Amino acid sequence: MTALLLLAMDASTACLSLALTRDDGFHIEMGHRGAKVRAESVFAAVHRLFQDAGMRPAELGAVVVGAGPGSFTGTRIAVAAAKGLAYARSLPLVAVSTLDVLAAGLPAPGRRVCPLLDARREEVYGAVYPNPHDGCPPGGYVNMSLTGFLDLLGDGPAAFLGDGALRNRRQIAERLGERAWIAAEEWAYPRGLVLARLGRERLEAGETTDPLTLVPLYLRRSEAEQAWLRSPRD
Amino acid sequence: MLADLLASQAAMHGRFGGVVPEMASRRHLELVLPLIDEVLARAGIPLSDMSAIAFTAGPGLVGSLLVGATTARALAFAHGLPVLGVNHLEAHLYAHFLPGAQTRGFRLPAVCLIVSGGHTDLVLWEDHGRLKVMGRTRDDAAGEAFDKTARLLGLGYPGGPEVERLARQGDPAAIPFPRAYLDDGDDFSFSGLKTAVATFLRHSGPSFRLADVAASFQQACVEVLAAKLVRAACREGVKGIGICGGVAANTVLRREVADRARMAGLAAWFPEPALCTDNAAVVACAAWHALDRSVAWYNPTVDPNLPLGRVGDHGDSDPGKRGDKHENLS
Numbered sequence: 228m229t230a231l232l233l234l235a236m237d238a239s240t241a242c243l244s245l246a247l248t249r250d251d252g253f254h255i256e257m258g259h260r261g262a263k264v265r266a267e268s269v270f271a272a273v274h275r276l277f278q279d280a281g282m283r284p285a286e287l288g289a290v291v292v293g294a295g296p297g298s299f300t301g302t303r304i305a306v307a308a309a310k311g312l313a314y315a316r317s318l319p320l321v322a323v324s325t326l327d328v329l330a331a332g333l334p335a336p337g338r339r340v341c342p343l344l345d346a347r348r349e350e351v352y353g354a355v356y357p358n359p360h361d362g363c364p365p366g367g368y369v370n371m372s373l374t375g376f377l378d379l380l381g382d383g384p385a386a387f388l389g390d391g392a393l394r395n396r397r398q399i400a401e402r403l404g405e406r407a408w409i410a411a412e413e414w415a416y417p418r419g420l421v422l423a424r425l426g427r428e429r430l431e432a433g434e435t436t437d438p439l440t441l442v443p444l445y446l447r448r449s450e451a452e453q454a455w456l457r458s459p460r461d
Numbered sequence: 462m463l464a465d466l467l468a469s470q471a472a473m474h475g476r477f478g479g480v481v482p483e484m485a486s487r488r489h490l491e492l493v494l495p496l497i498d499e500v501l502a503r504a505g506i507p508l509s510d511m512s513a514i515a516f517t518a519g520p521g522l523v524g525s526l527l528v529g530a531t532t533a534r535a536l537a538f539a540h541g542l543p544v545l546g547v548n549h550l551e552a553h554l555y556a557h558f559l560p561g562a563q564t565r566g567f568r569l570p571a572v573c574l575i576v577s578g579g580h581t582d583l584v585l586w587e588d589h590g591r592l593k594v595m596g597r598t599r600d601d602a603a604g605e606a607f608d609k610t611a612r613l614l615g616l617g618y619p620g621g622p623e624v625e626r627l628a629r630q631g632d633p634a635a636i637p638f639p640r641a642y643l644d645d646g647d648d649f650s651f652s653g654l655k656t657a658v659a660t661f662l663r664h665s666g667p668s669f670r671l672a673d674v675a676a677s678f679q680q681a682c683v684e685v686l687a688a689k690l691v692r693a694a695c696r697e698g699v700k701g702i703g704i705c706g707g708v709a710a711n712t713v714l715r716r717e718v719a720d721r722a723r724m725a726g727l728a729a730w731f732p733e734p735a736l737c738t739d740n741a742a743v744v745a746c747a748a749w750h751a752l753d754r755s756v757a758w759y760n761p762t763v764d765p766n767l768p769l770g771r772v773g774d775h776g777d778s779d780p781g782k783r784g785d786k787h788e789n790l791s
Contacts, residue, residue, distance in 0.1 A: 267762050270534045284539050299483060300524055303490055304531050311535020314494050315508055439495050442487070449483030455476070 232286050233430075234276075234312070235423035237293025238269060238305035239325045239443075240344065240390060244293070246419030247276045250427065255280050256419045269308050287318060291426025293417055294322040295444040296352035296368060297344050302443040313438040320438045321426040326352065326368055328417035329389050330359035331425055333410060336386045343391030346370055351391040352446055355380060370446040377402050388414045462559065464503035465742040468492045475618045479608070486524035493532050500741075509540045515748030518546030519767030520579070526763040546762075547747045550575050550769045553705045554586060555746040556732035563731040568701060571730070572694040575769075576686060576714075577706035577739075578604030578619065581649045582769060583693055589750045592770045595693055596647025603682055604708045606651035610658050610678050614671055624675045625711055631676030633713075636661060636669070638681040647693055654681055679713055687717040691725050701728040705743075710734035 230251040237244045241260055248254040255276055259268070277284065292309035295302040306322075313320035329342035340359045344352040353376050354364035369376065373395050387399055388410035399407050429435075448456070470488050474480045501508060516533035519526055530546070537544035553575050557567045569589070575582045581598040601609070604621060611620025616627065638657050641650040658678050661669075686708075694702045702722055708714060715731050722729035736742060 267530070267534070269531065270538055273538065284541065299486070300527060303486060303524070304527055307490055307493075307528050307531035308535045310490075310494055311532045312539050314498070315536045315539030439498060440491075442491055445487070449481055449487070451477055451481040452484060 231288040231427075232282065233289045233291060233423055233427060234273070234287055235291040235293075235419050235426055236269065236273070236305045236309055237325060237328065237417045237419070237422050239293050239295045239297025239302040240416050241298075242416035243269065243272060243301075244417050244419040244422065245272055245276055246423045247280050247282070248420065248423040248427070253280075254420060254423070258416065258419065260416060269304055273308070284312075284316070287312070287316060289319045289321065289426070289430055291321045291323060291422055291430075292441075293325040293328055293422055294441070295325055296346070296370065296446040297325050299443075299445060302445075306441060306443045310438040310441055319430055319435045320441065321429045321434060322436050322441055322444075323422055323425045323429065324354075324363070324368060324444055325417050326354045326389075327359075327363060327425060328422045329414075330354070330356040330364075332414060332418050332421040333359060333386060333388060336408075338408070339380075339383065339385040341376075341380065341385050341387050341392070342389045343373075343376070343387060343395070344389050345391040345394050346447070349373070351376055351395070353389075353391065355385075368444065368446060373398055382406065384408070386410060390415050462742055463506070464500045465740065466496050466500045466503070467740050468496055471619055478612060478618055480522065482522045482524050485522060486528055489525050489528040493528060497532070497536070508536060511540070511542055513537075513543040513545050513748065513752060515545045515547050515744050517549045517552065517744055518762070519549060519764040521549055521765060523763065523765040526765065530763045545748045545751060547744050547751070548767055548769060550580060550582060551592065552743040552747040553577070553737075554584065554592075554703075555743045555750065556705045556709075556736040557703045557730055558746050558750070559732060559736050559742055561731070561733040561736065564703075564733075566728075567703065567730045570697075570699045571701040571703055572690060572697055572699050573703040573705060574686060574690045574709070574718075575706045576603045576704060576708040578602060578608060578621075578708075580604075580706060581651070581686075583647050583649075583689060584769065585693075585697055585699070594769050595697075596649065596689065598649040598651060599643075600650050600652035601655060603649070603651055603686060604706070606655045606678075606682060607708065609655045610675070613655075613659055613662055614675060619707070621708055621711060624679055625713065627672050628676035628679045628713070629672075631670060631672030631674070633676040633680035635673035636677035638677050640681050640685050642685065642688070645692075647689060649685065649689065651682065654678065679711075683711065683714040683717045686714060687721045690718060691721040691727065694727055695725055701730060703730040703732070705732055705737050707738045709737040 230249045232249050235246045243259040245257040290309045290313045292305050326342045330340045340356040346352045352370050354368045356364050384406040386408045396409050514533045514537045516529040533544050570587045573584050581603045583596040585593040607624050608620035611623045616623035719729050
């Protein structure tokens with residue numbers, strides 16, 4: 228039996244993260260921060276990854292995608308790319324929350340981990356992981372104000388990471404003092420290899436998803452829809 | 462044509478009076494693969510047997526364009542197929558090359574009118590890949606005028622079919638709404654007409670019939686469209702004219718164009734109404750003709766403001782510089 232080749236993609240933050248891994252230990256990883264993530268840049272990067280690996284798309288065995296929350300457009304591009312690839316080659320597809328990837332990227336934090344993504348409008352996307360290596364957060368994924376999130380978290384020590392943590396580092400420090408540890412910028416974006424590892428674990432656990440029906444984890448409606456829901460109707 | 466499917470979101474956006482970009486992008490992502498799956502099943506041909514995959518590169522809403530472009534690239538990458546970006550407006554023109562009761566014998570050159578909710582373009586279509594935009598709207602597109610008038614009349618969205626339905630019971634000569642000929646140039650203007658409808662409704666009291674307003678508005682609109690189309694064709698010396706885009710499904714416009722073409726001794730072609738509104742068959746047809754003249758291997762980017770006659774790779778129109786089949790993996 229040949230080793231399973233797995234492609235991992237995440238474009239839900241300011242960083243386009245990709246990895247191509249095989250379960251015999253081979254891997255190539257890419258992280259592009261700053262360039263605008265577009266359809267063509269994702270496939271230019273995927274193409275490069277395959278070229279560098281000397282492999283063909285036909286050898287692919289599974290696709291893993293960071294399904295958000297995060298940038299609506301960025302997440303959608305990665306999810307559309309993953310859905311299309313998995314559908315076209317009838318491959319197993321695994322969707323992993325970008326927050327899970329961030330949390331699992333922190334080695335042995337020894338305390339609760341709180342990945343926070345900047346959701347604009349003074350809000351964050353976040354989750355609380357008592358132990359990030361135990362899988363999904365028991366409290367689920369939330370979209371709320373930073374204050375609301377910190378209220379929910381309580382006073383115990385916690386590790387923060389993500390662009391939402393960096394952006395709000397002062398408020399977090401004011402609130403929690405030395406009980407807050409904020410990870411440096413290189414931990415702030417989802418890593419392709421971490422996504423690939425979580426994807427492989429979930430693939431082995433049979434947690435695959437249907438490419439025809441997978442949708443991103445948006446956590447928030449469009450602004451027009453929110454306004455419409457708020458407005459009085461007959 | 463082996464199979465042609467469409468999933469419209471018009472009902473979802475109707476309550477907002479227009480397309481909500483983020484909602485449209487989300488819905489497209491949900492719909493695109495199931496629709497591709499079904500169209501392949503109906504055609505009975507596997508994806509891997511395709512010669513190329515085409516998508517709309519623009520103009521349009523960027524979020525929606527990206528869903529199509531990414532999906533097309535993913536499918537193409539998976540099977541090593543060429544991927545081809547098509548100009549949305551050029552695709553509309555290719556409705557003339559699809560089978561229909563009133564497109565038989567369509568030939569280039571022709572002068573065509575692309576008339577929809579976002580565009581009103583008068584195009585001299587000399588040959589495949591050779592287009593000249595002669596005139597366009599300076600303000601509202603004709604379809605936009607229909608949508609806004611529909612809203613003023615308390616009708617639903619999209620406004621075109623609703624206005625046409627109501628107008629059937631009205632007198633098109635009841636109200637002399639203005640016709641903007643703009644010094645007989647090839648450009649259009651419809652915001653004055655829309656304002657005239659609004660002003661009329663505000664000031665004329667309850668003594669008029671809404672159906673007369675709809676019919677009179679529609680008549681003012683289609684007269685200008687048809688007159689400018691026919692005049693431009695005569696001036697350019699082409700023998701045929703055509704109309705496409707969503708508003709080209711309007712039967713009153715079709716009749717007006719047919720009448721004026723007959724008087725001017727021109728042949729007039731009318732694509733099937735279902736192929737006038739947005740659809741994928743015209744995208745495939747435009748791509749097929751681009752492949753045919755082997756200038757197709759762009760490596761296109763999406764562009765929400767893509768002008769007619771241009772596809773992707775801005776400024777690089779030299780066919781020799783475009784990627785070959787293999788480079789299109791990227």
